[in-house]
Amino acid sequence: MSTRLFTITHKPFTPPLDPMYIPLHVGRANAADLSFLGDHTGDNISALNPFFCELTGMYWIWKNYRTAGNIGVCHYRRYLLNDSGALFTEPQLDALLLRYDMVTTKLLTLPCPYLQGFGEQHHTKDLLTAGDVLKEKYPSYADTFDTLVHGTHTYFGNIFVTSKEWYDRYCTWLFDILFEVQRRTDFTGYNGYEKRLFGFLSEFLQTVFIRFHRLNVFECMVGMTGEKYETRRLKKQLAALFANRSYTEAGSVFLDCYQKRPDVLMEASDVTGELRLCMQVISTCSFEDTLYQSCILDTLCDYNSLITHFRRLNTAVSHFVAGSPTDTDRSFLAKTSCITPASIDIALKLFCKEQQRREELSKEIWNICHSAP
Numbered sequence: 001m002s003t004r005l006f007t008i009t010h011k012p013f014t015p016p017l018d019p020m021y022i023p024l025h026v027g028r029a030n031a032a033d034l035s036f037l038g039d040h041t042g043d044n045i046s047a048l049n050p051f052f053c054e055l056t057g058m059y060w061i062w063k064n065y066r067t068a069g070n071i072g073v074c075h076y077r078r079y080l081l082n083d084s085g086a087l088f089t090e091p092q093l094d095a096l097l098l099r100y101d102m103v104t105t106k107l108l109t110l111p112c113p114y115l116q117g118f119g120e121q122h123h124t125k126d127l128l129t130a131g132d133v134l135k136e137k138y139p140s141y142a143d144t145f146d147t148l149v150h151g152t153h154t155y156f157g158n159i160f161v162t163s164k165e166w167y168d169r170y171c172t173w174l175f176d177i178l179f180e181v182q183r184r185t186d187f188t189g190y191n192g193y194e195k196r197l198f199g200f201l202s203e204f205l206q207t208v209f210i211r212f213h214r215l216n217v218f219e220c221m222v223g224m225t226g227e228k229y230e231t232r233r234l235k236k237q238l239a240a241l242f243a244n245r246s247y248t249e250a251g252s253v254f255l256d257c258y259q260k261r262p263d264v265l266m267e268a269s270d271v272t273g274e275l276r277l278c279m280q281v282i283s284t285c286s287f288e289d290t291l292y293q294s295c296i297l298d299t300l301c302d303y304n305s306l307i308t309h310f311r312r313l314n315t316a317v318s319h320f321v322a323g324s325p326t327d328t329d330r331s332f333l334a335k336t337s338c339i340t341p342a343s344i345d346i347a348l349k350l351f352c353k354e355q356q357r358r359e360e361l362s363k364e365i366w367n368i369c370h371s372a373p
Contacts, residue, residue, distance in 0.1 A: 003093045004068040008054040009076035020090040026057040053199030062171040070097050072161030081223045101215040104160035110152040130201050133180045144212040154207045238278050239303035247285035277310045287342040299338050317347040333368045341366050
């Protein structure tokens with residue numbers, strides 16, 4: 001049984017060498033050629049990519065690809081990993097799909113009900129509209145939808161491999177729902193991120209489909225091969241602004257990007273955690289300039305050096321909060337001249353919610369810094 005895994009992309013990237021992985025350029029109807037197979041031929045919805053994201057590729061596969069017995073979808077920087085932490089090979093997936101209905105991501109356990117979490121990043125009404133449409137078109141799914149939308153579990157990423165039969169059944173059901181939701185949705189006032197609605201809805205609907213059909217699912221880890229293009233670009237912009245001591249402009253650039261792409265701070269985007277550290281740099285500089293008329297960028301403005309410094313500062317502070325500072329922590333604090341009470345206070349807020357405890361630790365840590373010869 002042959003397996004083909006389509007690697008969805010909208011950016012240039014280096015595909016895996018294994019021919020099982022087929023790069024598929026989504027949104028090709030609105031974009032320059034990347035020299036990959038595009039989703040703009042035959043029966044397609046390529047032009048709807050700003051709203052449907054990777055689903056324009058999934059639709060193209062459903063309508064136009066008939067060669068393989070098993071079909072999968074992954075992303076240009078996210079891949080399903082086998083038990084050894086490596087990319088799956090075709091024989092491995094073929095063998096798994098003889099025993100399982102689908103191979104997909106680990107089931108996530110959320111800190112709050114799915115409906116609440118969705119509303120924090122998107123418009124709750126859109127998820128409720130999807131529920132209304134599902135109940136009208138497929139009433140037998142209603143209980144499953146209601147249980148999951150108020151529950152705390154979901155699959156993510158639209159990353160999975162299954163038989164062509166199940167793939168076609170899923171897409172027939174999925175797009176029937178989503179196209180009706182599209183007809184009922186007014187996108188007036190939505191930003192670019194919010195317009196990517198159907199990609200987000202489909203992640204949850206995949207969970208509903210799996211649970212309703214009681215599919216036998218093999219769950220596996222997802223490997224990240226790198227950061228998003230948007231993340232790399234933002235880091236490059238911030239590095240240039242830090243080098244020029246332009247932390248106020250860096251804050252504006254960061255806020256503008258975050259408003260357009262709130263996913264930029266999610267772990268799947270900010271893989272190294274550097275953007276969160278950049279937020280800390282900006283905040284620290286602002287407070288230091290107000291209090292001391294100077295800031296860390298006057299002595300340390302190289303991006304990599306800043307990231308290393310704040311990562312090390314946070315490690316030391318977290319150890320003090322936990323009551324287990326090390327000699328290495330004390331040595332770092334005593335020998336690093338660009339630490340200020342303001343930078344300590346901001347770092348402490350990341351790890352300690354109790355104000356009195358923060359004040360006590362701030363004095364203790366600053367005494368170590370201040371004692372440096």
